[in-house]
Amino acid sequence: MSAVDAEAALRGHRVIPVYTPVSEDEAVAVARALSRGGIGAIEVTLRTPKAIDAIAAIARDVPEMIVGAGTVLEVAQLHDAQRAGAKFAVSPGSLDDLLAAARDSGMPYLPGVATGSEVMKSLQAGFRLLKVFPAEAINARALIAAWQGPFPQVRFCPTGGIDAERARDYLALPNVACLGGSWLTPKGMLERGDWAHIEVLARAAARL
Numbered sequence: 001m002s003a004v005d006a007e008a009a010l011r012g013h014r015v016i017p018v019y020t021p022v023s024e025d026e027a028v029a030v031a032r033a034l035s036r037g038g039i040g041a042i043e044v045t046l047r048t049p050k051a052i053d054a055i056a057a058i059a060r061d062v063p064e065m066i067v068g069a070g071t072v073l074e075v076a077q078l079h080d081a082q083r084a085g086a087k088f089a090v091s092p093g094s095l096d097d098l099l100a101a102a103r104d105s106g107m108p109y110l111p112g113v114a115t116g117s118e119v120m121k122s123l124q125a126g127f128r129l130l131k132v133f134p135a136e137a138i139n140a141r142a143l144i145a146a147w148q149g150p151f152p153q154v155r156f157c158p159t160g161g162i163d164a165e166r167a168r169d170y171l172a173l174p175n176v177a178c179l180g181g182s183w184l185t186p187k188g189m190l191e192r193g194d195w196a197h198i199e200v201l202a203r204a205a206a207r208l
Ligand SMILES: O=C[C@H](O)COP(=O)(O)O
Pocket: 018, 045, 070, 159, 160, 161, 162, 180, 181, 182, 183
């Protein structure tokens, strides 16, 4: 079985907010605010006990939002996220068993890469859209530009340390399909329930 084309699943969604949820209610409010601002896909990281419930709540209550699971470290998490309604999944690295499970699950999946060997491994497993993490820490703009030579068939989705300003430079690279970042869901705004401001950030990001 070949891997599902994650680029097709996320086509048109150039900026994907990376969000770590504390509750289902917050997750739904965030997804609605982002959607009002013109953002159509969100990565919910599996870093809190509420994350799977938050994915299910967004899938149920904000059906216009393509919800995905991030920080998928184990096969069981991939399956839990899929059962909860996640439409794509993302990992910060590449593991053989996750590559195989993602292929078998039929879920669009972005393995994480930071080296040429990881790109080769993911490519060999059938994956063409790859997360590059942690982008700013590894000078990913230069790395992704250089990877165009040996890996012209691969598209990248950098994440890690990217803000609105840096996003422009990444999106200008022809082999960057999308990018991720938490700058659209700042902690202070989440704590204050400042959905209006999150909508403003989303509107600016949707224009990038
Ligand atoms: O761990 C990183 C998050 O996935 C997103 O990165 P960021 O907070 O640097 O945008």
